[in-house]
Amino acid sequence: MVNYRTAEYIDWCPSCGDFGIVSSETMALADLGIDRSKAVVVSGIGCSSKIPHYINVSGVHTMHGRAIPFASGIKLVNPDLKVIVNSGDGDLLGIGVGHLVSAGRRNLDITILLHNNGVYGLTKGQASPTLHRGLQTKSLPTKNINDSLDPLAIALTAGYTFVARAYAYDAMFTKEIIKKAIMHKGTSLVDILQPCPTYNNINTKEWYEKRIYKLDEDYEVKAPEEASERMSKALIKSFEWGDRIPIGIFYENNFIPEYGQRIAEHSPAYFSDYPAKQVIEQNGKSTTDISRLLEKLGV
């Protein structure tokens, strides 16, 4: 029996939503039987981004907002790896929002788990890009002056081919969503709502649990021509936020080629001989032959 949890001391606050996410994620890895050395969890900076240290697969704890580029580099040179990004709402929708949007254009086969609690917990509670305008969580000197970003709407319009929302305290449901996200061939985003018991005294466990409800299973694009209609419906659904908040899978489209497949169109050997597999030296000598390139430059 593989243990997907490390023995590292966890310094999250008691009842932090991150506990639910680390449980769901490790259960998902266990259910899928993923080889520990073939999975990499990549994070940014923040409370949530400490998660690689608590998951017993390879972990890369990067810079604020930059988990997606690092994860992309790893996946691009070794498509056999399962690469999962765990990052906060400040990471992915604030400082790193450009990467979040651009990832949709590539549709690389990585999974992005967004820890969404509306605040910058590690720096003591400033408003994050997902906190709604007019709210004043307990560290804010004044009401939040900015409108909020909707991660699902951004993902849908940016080109993500799997878009879902989960709730951190419903660990079994979140686990099932994460499993589907990992198995999806393409970029998947799971927006995971989580209370921050220390700094977000508005969007609490009680607040969420009165509102959330589960979507039905009708989310998959069945034919390319119905993609835009499906996406429009998912987009409208993503705007539902108030007395009722939907969780579940909003959209999945398996007709868009994944980035590796796009590479293989011009480099057919990519999946069988990707860069991490290549033999670039033998006995200290380069195995690469540049003579054809030099011939072209001959004068």
Add this chain to the structure above:
Amino acid sequence: MNMLAAEKASLLVKPVFNLKPIKKQEMVQIDGNTAAAIGKIAGGIGFQSYYPITPASDESVYLEANQIVDTVVDGAKSSRPVVVVQTEDEISAIGMAIGAGLAGVRSATATSGPGFALMAEALSWAGQTESPVVVTYYVRGSPSTGLPTRSGQSDLKFAANVGHGEFPKIVLASGDHAEVFHDAILAFNLAEAYQTPVIHLIEKSIANTYSTLDKAELDYSKAKIERGALVRMDPGKDYNRYSLENGPVSPRSPLGSSVAWYSGDEHSESGHISENPTNRTAMYEKRMKKLDLAAKEIPQDEKLNVFGDSGAENAVITFGSPKGALKDILEDLLSEDKIKLQVVQVRFFSPFPAEELAKILQNKKRVIDVENNYTAQLGSFVSEHLHITPTHFILKWNGRQMNTDELRDAIKRAVGNDEKRIVLNSGM
């Protein structure tokens, strides 16, 4: 009409200069961007990421156009795909390149000043996590947008000091097209040997100009591909990525072959976050000692390129593109102007070859510093590390390369008239 003119001209020129036809198959015409790209290919590149910027993009576009490269493995001819990605910005470019390096692939990015500025934080991360990555830094006229299609050498200190905090980085600058090619291979070796970022400086004036080179100058059959302490641990077996057991360079197993952790936080031998003061002291020292090791192991003839008269009382120190003009004027300076010179082209700035340089400069009457910037940045490296201050400065920052006439004249003025600071301004 043009062909006719060329033929007529060649008939007139031939008897004067006794020109012989060059052997076609042995010469190549190559620019700096292409030399860097082909050098990277020869050096085993597997991944390049970039965001478009002048004058760096041509290198990446060349790689993109030639991403399936020829190989000979176990005597059999084959090919392998290199992955080249155009990213959304330079932060993404460096992040992807570092990620690819963690997976055991020789990876690089190419940029220029404004893009390099955006890469500073990630280079600090790579230094802290002991991750190899190569940044090919095409230096144009700065600051800010500056002279984006012109040249300069004013980013030297920025490159050498990039990133917050203290961490080992290797910074080298090429002086001509052949050097660019060989340095692109060397950069990968150094990045993997010392598990740290390597910044390879190439001026715009080298990037976008051509040299006609004998193919032998691009021979890399003797070049070694050294991957340092890259190992493949047994799958599933954990290991301490930052083991303190075997000196400053600890074994590194690619992501995908065994489980390991990387963090920009200070970390223990296992790679997990640690704020323990004793560990902090030891881990910090482990990283910094790699630079001492590099200083000891990199051969002197890689660090410095010394030419001219070793007995001369005048030394010229320079780096990068003035090399060509200096080589061309040495003979005239000696035979016509009776000035003997020893020229030292500095190629490494981190580790800085202080001892080697001191041996050459300590007994010189004049040390003339030749650079394409305002503040004589190489000169201040020399002052800082050697406690020898250049006596004369020949400087130019108008975005144009130094030419032989103005440089020869300036050296005559420095030696003959003792002019301390001479500013050059030729060029259209």
